[in-house]
Amino acid sequence: MLVVVIGATLLAFAVMDLAPGDTAELIAFARYGEQLTPREIERVRQTEGLDAPLPARYVRWLGHVVHGDLGTSLTTGESVTSEISHRLPATAQLAAASILIALLIGISAGIISATQRDTAIDSISRLSAILGVAMPNFWLALLLILLFSLTLGWLPSFGKGDIRYLILPALTLGTGMAALLARIMRSSLVEVLAQDYIRTARAKGLSEYAVVFKHALKNALIPPVTIAGLQFGRLLEGAVIVESIFGWPGLGRLLVESIFTRDFAMIQGCVLVTAMLLAVINLLVDISYAWLDPRIIYQRSRP
Amino acid sequence: MCGKCDKRFRWVVTAAIILATGITIFGCGKQSPPRQPVAQELSVGISTDVDNWYLDRFPDGDARFVWSQVYETLVRLTPDLKIKPRLATSWESADEGQTWTFHLRKNVRFHDGTLFNAQAVAFSYSPTSYAIRTILQAAERVETVDEYTVRFILSRPMALPYYLTHIGWPIMSPSCIEGQGKFIRPIGTGPFRFHTQDSDQQVVLVRNNHYWGPRPQLSRVTFKIIPDATARVIALEAGDVDMIVKVPGPEVARLEEHPDISVHRGMSTFTDFIQFNCERPPFSDLYVRQAVAHAIDTEELVATVLEDIGKPAYGRPYSPIMLYANPNLNLPAHDIDKAKALLAEAGWTDANGDGLNERDGEPLTATLLVTTNPNVGAGGRFISLAEAIQEQLRQVGIQVMIQLLEGGAFLNAEREGNFDMLLRTGHYVWGSYPRHFFIHHSQNPYSHIKNAELDRLIDHADATVDAQQQCDLYHHLQQMTVDLLPAFYLVHQEKIVATTARVGGYELSAEPPWLNLHGVYIKPAP
Numbered sequence: 058m059l060v061v062v063i064g065a066t067l068l069a070f071a072v073m074d075l076a077p078g079d080t081a082e083l084i085a086f087a088r089y090g091e092q093l094t095p096r097e098i099e100r101v102r103q104t105e106g107l108d109a110p111l112p113a114r115y116v117r118w119l120g121h122v123v124h125g126d127l128g129t130s131l132t133t134g135e136s137v138t139s140e141i142s143h144r145l146p147a148t149a150q151l152a153a154a155s156i157l158i159a160l161l162i163g164i165s166a167g168i169i170s171a172t173q174r175d176t177a178i179d180s181i182s183r184l185s186a187i188l189g190v191a192m193p194n195f196w197l198a199l200l201l202i203l204l205f206s207l208t209l210g211w212l213p214s215f216g217k218g219d220i221r222y223l224i225l226p227a228l229t230l231g232t233g234m235a236a237l238l239a240r241i242m243r244s245s246l247v248e249v250l251a252q253d254y255i256r257t258a259r260a261k262g263l264s265e266y267a268v269v270f271k272h273a274l275k276n277a278l279i280p281p282v283t284i285a286g287l288q289f290g291r292l293l294e295g296a297v298i299v300e301s302i303f304g305w306p307g308l309g310r311l312l313v314e315s316i317f318t319r320d321f322a323m324i325q326g327c328v329l330v331t332a333m334l335l336a337v338i339n340l341l342v343d344i345s346y347a348w349l350d351p352r353i354i355y356q357r358s359r360p
Numbered sequence: 361m362c363g364k365c366d367k368r369f370r371w372v373v374t375a376a377i378i379l380a381t382g383i384t385i386f387g388c389g390k391q392s393p394p395r396q397p398v399a400q401e402l403s404v405g406i407s408t409d410v411d412n413w414y415l416d417r418f419p420d421g422d423a424r425f426v427w428s429q430v431y432e433t434l435v436r437l438t439p440d441l442k443i444k445p446r447l448a449t450s451w452e453s454a455d456e457g458q459t460w461t462f463h464l465r466k467n468v469r470f471h472d473g474t475l476f477n478a479q480a481v482a483f484s485y486s487p488t489s490y491a492i493r494t495i496l497q498a499a500e501r502v503e504t505v506d507e508y509t510v511r512f513i514l515s516r517p518m519a520l521p522y523y524l525t526h527i528g529w530p531i532m533s534p535s536c537i538e539g540q541g542k543f544i545r546p547i548g549t550g551p552f553r554f555h556t557q558d559s560d561q562q563v564v565l566v567r568n569n570h571y572w573g574p575r576p577q578l579s580r581v582t583f584k585i586i587p588d589a590t591a592r593v594i595a596l597e598a599g600d601v602d603m604i605v606k607v608p609g610p611e612v613a614r615l616e617e618h619p620d621i622s623v624h625r626g627m628s629t630f631t632d633f634i635q636f637n638c639e640r641p642p643f644s645d646l647y648v649r650q651a652v653a654h655a656i657d658t659e660e661l662v663a664t665v666l667e668d669i670g671k672p673a674y675g676r677p678y679s680p681i682m683l684y685a686n687p688n689l690n691l692p693a694h695d696i697d698k699a700k701a702l703l704a705e706a707g708w709t710d711a712n713g714d715g716l717n718e719r720d721g722e723p724l725t726a727t728l729l730v731t732t733n734p735n736v737g738a739g740g741r742f743i744s745l746a747e748a749i750q751e752q753l754r755q756v757g758i759q760v761m762i763q764l765l766e767g768g769a770f771l772n773a774e775r776e777g778n779f780d781m782l783l784r785t786g787h788y789v790w791g792s793y794p795r796h797f798f799i800h801h802s803q804n805p806y807s808h809i810k811n812a813e814l815d816r817l818i819d820h821a822d823a824t825v826d827a828q829q830q831c832d833l834y835h836h837l838q839q840m841t842v843d844l845l846p847a848f849y850l851v852h853q854e855k856i857v858a859t860t861a862r863v864g865g866y867e868l869s870a871e872p873p874w875l876n877l878h879g880v881y882i883k884p885a886p
Binding site for chain 2: 076077078079080082083087088089093094095097133134135140143195198199202203206207210213214215216217301302303304306310311317319
């Protein structure tokens with residue numbers, strides 16, 4: 058995990074440095090607007106230590122991080138730690154709700170499709186899954202707002218507040234993932250249902266319900282769970298757009314805004330937190346494998 | 361038999377529960393008890409949060425709309441962009457603009473009750489303030505003559521009152537900061553005072569009950585942060601906000617048809633322009649620049665690309681609403697044959713008949729830079745403009761390659777002179793003072809022309825205080841820009857604010873930042 062975090066932050070650091078544009082100029086632009094003078098740009102370069110070589114800057118940043126100090130935003134002067142801790146819960150809430158929606162819709166649609174194979178229900182479900190994967194987030198978001206906020210007036214169109222504010226952004230973000238999960242769940246369950254032990258179970262005279270839910274489901278869940286974990290990264294990616302459209306004060310928006318202004322203290326903070334988050338999620342996915350399939354045992358390999 | 365009954369019954373109950381929960385959850389949104397009398401509370405959708413409240417930095421993005429409710433300047437601009445007293449009641453310069461004395465309004469109190477006086481002015485223009493560090497570098501010191509008189513000592517003459525209309529460097533109370541100089545909270549003299557801020561969600565202001573002018577009618581103003589322009593429009597239509605700024609052009613026609621929404625449109629001081637790189641071929645040649653000016657049809661740009669939002673500029677650097685806008689400019693007419701003739705004069709002709717001009721076998725190509733940074737460029741609007749210009753220039757045999765670049769890459773290409781043309785907006789302008797031309801001053805890092813005569817005239821106009829002389833100089837500068845073509849001016853922008861029917865008393869003013877909520881009120885429900 059340490060390797061992941063160091064790798065990710067180092068990469069972000071290097072990429073931001075390699076990206077065209079003078080960081081000092083962009084920061085000065087964000088701070089002082091259009092009335093820039095070359096003197097002011099040089100001042101920013103010196104006070105923010107941008108004149109040091111890249112490795113020196115990275116090591117200095119890492120040193121601060123080890124002491125629990127993420128620094129302050131270069132454009133607004135706010136503490137990076139407090140900004141991130143403000144936004145992280147909002148994004149976490151959104152991501153959790155989206156995954157919940159995705160699992161709920163995706164798994165159940167997959168099960169229905171697999172058990173009702175080649176019926177009309179299956180076709181509808183598969184078609185909507187393709188639509189769901191193909192639909193761009195921002196477009197779906199606007200369609201949902203049009204329907205639920207403007208036409209029906211049921212849900213607020215933007216902002217953060219009680220649970221009603223969460224529904225539309227989570228639905229937008231969850232749909233794509235739900236569609237993907239449904240497809241994977243279907244094919245996985247179809248495959249499992251064709252196996253010998255399922256035939257045995259059926260031969261014992263078990264009800265279809267018991268066959269699917271008690272015997273087949275647990276084995277069929279491994280691929281969707283893997284994908285759900287892997288998709289978490291894409292969820293954060295989608296959060297950037299969804300957060301902007303719904304005015305959701307999350308990490309994605311913060312990261313994008315910081316990239317525009319080359320606020321590398323803030324970018325590094327966001328990357329650090331995101332990398333840690335992804336590492337933890339991957340760990341959780343691994344643990345869930347062991348629960349789903351007891352044959353998978355993690356142990357140190359012996360020479 | 362009975363088992364099946366049971367099952368069905370369970371289904372019915374489940375469905376009923378789901379339905380009931382749905383109605384409870386969603387139904388809540390619909391019930392809003394009629395308020396009597398109507399609460400004077402306004403919510404405004406803006407695109408960015410207020411990242412900074414203090415004078416050491418610039419109010420970036422839409423922060424200026426919020427600042428202009430909380431803070432005030434010494435001098436203000438009238439809706440037709442003439443200067444007028446605000447916190448200063450009068451001013452004079454004894455020596456043709458090198459020292460300026462301002463007489464301050466008495467009995468004005470800051471939001472925390474402290475008195476507005478000369479010390480507050482000196483504090484607001486102290487060396488930490490970014491105004492003094494950037495645009496007002498010429499201000500050597502600010503002296504407090506007595507309680508209600510301040511004097512600015514400048515290193516060179518300049519028309520200081522114009523500069524002091526900028527909401528980006530307003531008057532703040534010294535009580536904004538604590539002993540060590542750390543900023544605590546925004547304290548101004550404006551009609552509304554700061555209440556709370558939820559980062560990236562909303563900023564709440566409440567009425568300043570001790571405002572020195574007429575009492576503001578609204579008791580509370582909430583600025584909601586909605587970054588996406590389309591989402592902002594929908595929020596207005598859904599009634600989630602009462603007012604939105606910066607309405608996207610393609611939505612205007614639809615909103616104007618809407619029975620419950622009023623659209624306020626007015627000319628702004630911003631003008632989009634193509635800046636030429638006059639330091640390398642092909643645009644180092646004035647004939648080629650002139651050919652572009654004759655080839656571009658700004659009327660068509662406004663009518664077809666911008667859906668009639670904004671006014672064609674025909675090359676005019678000043679929007680007609682601006683002070684000192686020259687009504688008698690000699691402008692390049694849209695004339696394709698003239699453009700081709702000019703190019704031929706410069707040696708560019710279509711020898712091989714492929715529709716594109718060549719000289720010595722080299723085709724006439726040019727890059728057009730467009731930034732994708734939403735804070736600098738105008739986003740999709742700029743891209744559509746660039747594509748239309750590409751087509752118009754192809755008609756006279758110039759092949760344009762559009763380059764879309766992210767903000768940093770754009771600045772980089774610009775600094776290295778690695779471009780032929782770039783699209784810019786009149787970003788470098790505030791009010792009517794000469795910074796509009798300063799973009800073409802060779803000292804400006806973003807200028808791409810070196811012309812000693814232009815520099816001299818810009819400096820001269822900036823140092824001139826007399827109104828008639830200023831007027832003559834700026835008229836002259838406008839014609840000179842049209843003739844010299846460091847840039848070709850395309851479209852005078854419009855600013856667009858939309859409100860719901862319950863908002864009354866709003867008037868769009870030309871005065872930047874044109875969101876004056878002082879006289880706004882909420883109409884009683886019909």
